[in-house]
Amino acid sequence: MKRWVLLLLCLALLCAGCGKETNREDFRFTYREAEIGINAEAGPVLYRLGEPVQCTQSPSCAFEGMDTTYYHGGIYLTTATVEGTERIIRAWFADDTVCTGEGLKIGDSRDRAQELYGPEGFREDEIWEAVRGNTRLVITFAEDTVDGIIYEVA
Numbered sequence: 671m672k673r674w675v676l677l678l679l680c681l682a683l684l685c686a687g688c689g690k691e692t693n694r695e696d697f698r699f700t701y702r703e704a705e706i707g708i709n710a711e712a713g714p715v716l717y718r719l720g721e722p723v724q725c726t727q728s729p730s731c732a733f734e735g736m737d738t739t740y741y742h743g744g745i746y747l748t749t750a751t752v753e754g755t756e757r758i759i760r761a762w763f764a765d766d767t768v769c770t771g772e773g774l775k776i777g778d779s780r781d782r783a784q785e786l787y788g789p790e791g792f793r794e795d796e797i798w799e800a801v802r803g804n805t806r807l808v809i810t811f812a813e814d815t816v817d818g819i820i821y822e823v824a
Contacts, residue, residue: 696803697821699761699771701745708805708821712749712756716740720748732823744768762820770807770819780814809816 810818
C-alpha cells in the first residue's frame with residue numbers, strides 16, 4: 671500500500687510541472703493573447719487573432735504551393751504548407767504595438783536590445799541575429815534604434 675501511495679505521490683509531483691515550460695527551445699512572442707511560434711500550426715493562431723486587415727498570396731520559394739501573408743495591424747504572419755499542414759514560417763513586426771517574448775519592440779534602443787539579449791549576435795552591419803531551436807530572430811537597427819524585428823524558420 672505504501673508503495674502505491676509513494677508512486678501516486680511521485681506521479682502527482684511530475685504532473686505538477688507539466689505545462690510550466692521555463693526554457694523554451696525556440697523564440698516565441700504573444701500578440702493579442704495568441705502565443706506565436708515559428709513552425710506552429712497556423713489555424714489556431716489565425717483563429718485567435720481574428721479577421722486579418724489584409725491577406726496576400728504568392729508562390730512559395732521554399733515550400734509546396736502558396737505562401738500566404740496575413741496582416742493583423744501590428745504584425746505580418748506568413749504561412750506555408752509544410753508536410754500537408756499550414757504552418758507559420760515568418761512573422762515581422764509592423765509597429766511598436768507588439769513586442770518580442772523578451773519585451774523588445776520597434777523604437778527601443780540598441781542598449782535595451784543588448785540588455786535583453788546580450789552582446790552575442792550583434793554584427794557590424796546594424797543587425798542582431800540568433801537562432802534558438804528552429805527559429806531565427808533578426809533585429810535591425812537604424813541610428814541605434816530598433817527599426818525591424820523578424821522571426822523566421824532557421
